[in-house]
Amino acid sequence: MRELLVEYAAGTLDPAQRGEVEAHLAACADCSAELAGWAGLAAAATREPAEPPPGPELVYRVMVRSALSEPAPADRPPTRLSLALVVAEARLLRLPVLVASALVMALAVAMVATRTAAADGWAGDVLAMVAPVVAAIGISGVYGPQRDPAFEVVAATPTTVRLILLVRIALVFGYDLALALAASGAVTVAGADAAGIPALVVAWLGPMALLSALCVLLVVWVGPDIAIGVALALWSLRVLAGSSVFADVTGLVDFFRAVWSTNPATGSATAALLLTAVVLAGRGEPVRHVRATHPV
């Protein structure tokens, strides 16, 4: 009987059922009480509202107020570096890239450690060839709409793009620096190089910083694919210049050794490239080269 109460309150039952319900209501206090509730609801639903609900004029007022009022000020200065920012950016680093970097460095250590009767400085040469390219490829993925799915959202937040770029560079380069230091320590402990850790660090630090800074600039300027391409091309030439094929091209070998070494000139060039990249980073997004076809 209870299932008929809603229709009885709405007045949609046929006369026979209506009679049955009324007979039951006369003897059942529970159903009478429930019917009172349904009847109140039906009356409210059919009653005309005293005034129409807020409509277009409310939307209009909200839009006018939104257009005329200033946005709420940020809770903190937008350029402030915080631990929370560093932790948040660290979570965005790609695990496969970190693992691949560690594996390549481990391979370099294994190459050096298993080599018997190597010439003096060979361990430094190997680390100086491997560490820069590992850092350059890692650092090429830190910035830009092609690699960062939230790039446009990040660009709209109070935290500046420059600060985010610097934090990411520090994280990736710091990780690769730690890997290269660990590799130098492992090579020294294994007795593969008598020169000691400081000499090994001097062999790879300058080239690693210079190639990474060049990649940062190219990533900000033209995007990651071209940055990686240029880094690989330059480094292949560096490796070729050190191979036996070009051993007698002394001018070329000397030139490459001077450019890819740790000295004040390469340090200054690194700082200049990095500074230029940070300045460019605040001036918009990288040039978009991605298209379905390329005119030839």
Add this chain to the structure above:
Amino acid sequence: MRPLLLWRYEVRRAGWAAVLAPPLVAAIVVLLAVVDAADGADQRGTVIRNLFAALEMGLPLVAGIGAASLVGRDPAAELQLTVPTPYRATLLRRLAVVVGWTALVALLIAAVLLVIDGWADRPQAHGAVVGQLVWLAPTLWLAAVGFLAGAVFRGPAAAGGLVAVLWMIEQILTEAVQQHQWSRLLYLFATSQGTVPADWTGNRLTLVATAIVLGIAAWLLLGGTERLVRGEAG
């Protein structure tokens, strides 16, 4: 679409970098010979040495990185997956464009070497006919590695990086590679950097055979279209 139009489209899609890289590499290596000759070195000998280096070292690296960049940088990948032609067939055609253009430049350099009698100057290159394996074997091997790495990582950065690191390791480990038969068979620079003379033909054929195996693995992996639209690994 008519076949010729299709291939023209693929050449256009490859872009300036892919078209310019092989001749640019050859030009840089020849320029090095000119710089070297200015130091008083034997100019003809240096040019021949550098042209062989371009054939065996430079062009294969370009082909490998070009092949590695085929997967993961296609803005129309999802559209490609909706057309009747399997996407891996399209990728294979693009691989053919990359390797084919590199091969054309390599044949041009080989012709120059023939004109200046360079093949006779380098007996370890086995003459102008069999000697085409000087560039063909490492080019196919690095291109297959790049293609497979692209299929695995679904991004040009990691795949190109792997090709470059392998190339560099083989450059650095020249002496260590010569100590074992298996590593001599997989050595990319057996003509320029030297190997046991009896191993040269076996080395070239091993590289070609493993390139075919790697290419088949890449073909099978690229059949999983769901993986391709998932974006770069990681």
